[in-house]
Amino acid sequence: MIGSASEHEDIRDSVRRLIERDVLPVMGGHEREGTFPHGVVRSMGEAGLFGAAFPEEVNGTGLGFGAVAVIAEEISRQRPDLGVTMNSQAMTCPLTIWNWGTDDQVRRFVPDLIGGRRIGMFGLSESGGGSDAFGSMKTVAERRGDRYVLNGSKMWITLADQCEAGLIFARTSRDDGHAGVSAFVIEPKTQKGYSTQPIAMPGLSPVIRSCAVFLDDVEVPVENRLGQEGEGFKVAMGALDYGRLSVASRLVGAAQACFDLARDYARTRVVGGQAIGRYQMVQQQLADMAVEIEAARLLTRQTAALMDAGAPARRAASYAKYFAGAAAKRAAQATAEIFGGYALAADYPVGFFSAHIAMLATGEGSPNVQRVLIAEDALGWKDANRHPPRRRPSTLRNAVPENVDR
Ligand SMILES: Cc1cc2nc3c(=O)[nH]c(=O)nc-3n(C[C@H](O)[C@H](O)[C@H](O)COP(=O)(O)OP(=O)(O)OC[C@H]3O[C@@H](n4cnc5c(N)ncnc54)[C@H](O)[C@@H]3O)c2cc1C
Structure with a gap:
């Protein structure tokens, strides 16, 4: 494990202090207004809360997954709603781009996501059943020249209404089952045909919303496909x-x-x-x-x-x-x-x-x-660990461009 138990306790203390000082005082206002705390997410990013799984070359802290666990735990102990940022800004969204992306995709998206400057999302589930996300997937991505055109809908996608750079999974082939799905990075704020409908969820914080997402001829450049066609699963x-x-x-x-x-x-x-x-x-x-x-x-x-x-x-x-x-x-x-x-x-x-x-x-x-x-x-029927984990093997060429804040 990277980091000793005492280092992890130091990390926990830092996170606790940061949340008490910068987050708790403003969250009441956001709850009353139902507004998304962009400034909070940014200050969490600037403090390095989202960068533990990433190396310094993309502005990560390199503290490792043990630190990710400690940070996620401490944020959620105080603000379980803000815990969602550990997925959108630290794990499922940016880490997937880091592990599967080209150098260019990593440079374009990862530093901003883990810095809290752009909001991420992970767009997999659909209304046909999240437990069988691939079997029930109806969203399609049709290749037209140097672009894909996405049509369909997603369900329950957290922060989809705030997202600036997130992942969407869609079928590039209707016949190949799980092998017919591909992954894309989309930038909703600049893309036509993307719309969301927040889902009312009584009891949960009004600050962080999960949404139905509608994709109506959303054009995504080929260079935004993550991995090869058919590697979405x-x-x-x-x-x-x-x-x-x-x-x-x-x-x-x-x-x-x-x-x-x-x-x-x-x-x-x-x-x-x-x-x-x-x-x-x-x-x-x-x-x-x-x-x-x-x-x-x-x-x-x-x-x-x-x-x-x-x-x-x-x-x-x-x-x-x-x-x-x-x-x-x-x-x-x-x-x-x-x-x-x-x-x-x-x-x-x-x-x-x-x-x-x-x-x-x-x-x-x-x-x-x-x-x-x-x-x-x-039962010995399906070894859970049969697939080796995909981790980015090498360092980036030219790392982060000069104009990205450190
Ligand atoms: C607040 C919230 C936020 C979410 N955020 C995201 C997000 O950001 N991105 C995203 O992609 N998804 C997100 N999800 C979706 C989440 O992953 C799904 O809700 C989850 O996978 C379950 O899918 P479902 O709700 O459609 O339930 P269903 O798949 O309809 O399942 C209903 C019930 O049937 C059971 N069941 C289904 N299949 C089987 C089986 N084969 N054997 C036994 N039991 C079975 C399930 O365990 C469950 O109890 C979010 C969900 C919620 C509630």
């Missing part, structure tokens, strides 16, 4: 492994927030003449939460260590995502029980964390999707 699967590390870590952070709330409440809420934390059944709930959260954390760290070593990590990422989702749901449920009726009071953010945990448990593959992957691997 491999591109997406690799991205989801990294996304699962991020989402599992975000689940650990949100679960830790629930535990912290429950512990503090159990210490101070007096019922029947003593703090409710004195009652054995409440103690059992707290003990189960503490151990399960730590176990989930260790699974994320194991996944990060494999990724830092360049080893196959799909099995570990799936274990981490599956267990962290279950542990976080149990933590949210136990916290709500410990708070009794006060769990429903707006003064306490129990429901807020619970809603974000439910969302995270589904994204990047539902619990059943993880169960299928884990069981088929365990």
Whole structure:
């Protein structure tokens, strides 16, 4: 693993301080107005929160995936909604461009994404079923000379209404099943035919929206195709492994927030003449939460260590995502029980964390999707680690252009 445990604790402290100083004071205003916190994302990028998986040549910090896990966890412990930026600005979007992109694509998109200057997205799911994203994919990309023309729609795409440089997956062949899908980098703000409809999601933060996306003759230059035609499945699967590390870590952070709330409440809420934390059944709930959260954390760290070593990590990422989702749901449920009726009071953010945990448990593959992957691997039918991970092998030629902010 890159970075020792004490280095990771230093990183956690820095992230905590940055969020307390620069983020929390302005988020209330964004929540009231329902506006996207561009300035916050930019300051997080400038502070290096999104660059841990990237080398210095693209303005990354090179701290590694262990640091990614710590940063994602700490952001989500404080603001589970802002945790989405760890995918759009740090993992699924820019890391996929880094791993699969040409030198030119990396230069054009990666530094701005991890710097928080342009907002990313990962456009895979469609209304026909996110669990079978490739089988149900209807969006098509038709090649016309030096361009592709995209038509179709996507569903649930987070930050699609803010995106400036993001990924879209589309069918380039109707006959080849999973091999008929290709990946593209699109720049929605400058492209005709791109529109979004935010999805109302009661309980979740109004600041970060997921959207239906409509693609109506959207033209994408051939040089924006990521990987070869037909490689979209491999591109997406690799991205989801990294996304699962991020989402599992975000689940650990949100679960830790629930535990912290429950512990503090159990210490101070007096019922029947003593703090409710004195009652054995409440103690059992707290003990189960503490151990399960730590176990989930260790699974994320194991996944990060494999990724830092360049080893196959799909099995570990799936274990981490599956267990962290279950542990976080149990933590949210136990916290709500410990708070009794006060769990429903707006003064306490129990429901807020619970809603974000439910969302995270589904994204990047539902619990059943993880169960299928884990069981088929365990049965010996489909080795989860059969594909070597795709990591950019070499350094860039000419690295970042002079005019990009460092
Ligand atoms: C808030 C939010 C943000 C999201 N952001 C993004 C994003 O940025 N980009 C993106 O591409 N997607 C995004 N998603 C989509 C997400 O990945 C999907 O919701 C998820 O993959 C599940 O797909 P679905 O909701 O269509 O459920 P479905 O696929 O319809 O599944 C419904 C239920 O059936 C079960 N099921 C399905 N197939 C099987 C099977 N073979 N065996 C057993 N059970 C099965 C599932 O586990 C689930 O419980 C987001 C979703 C949400 C809710």
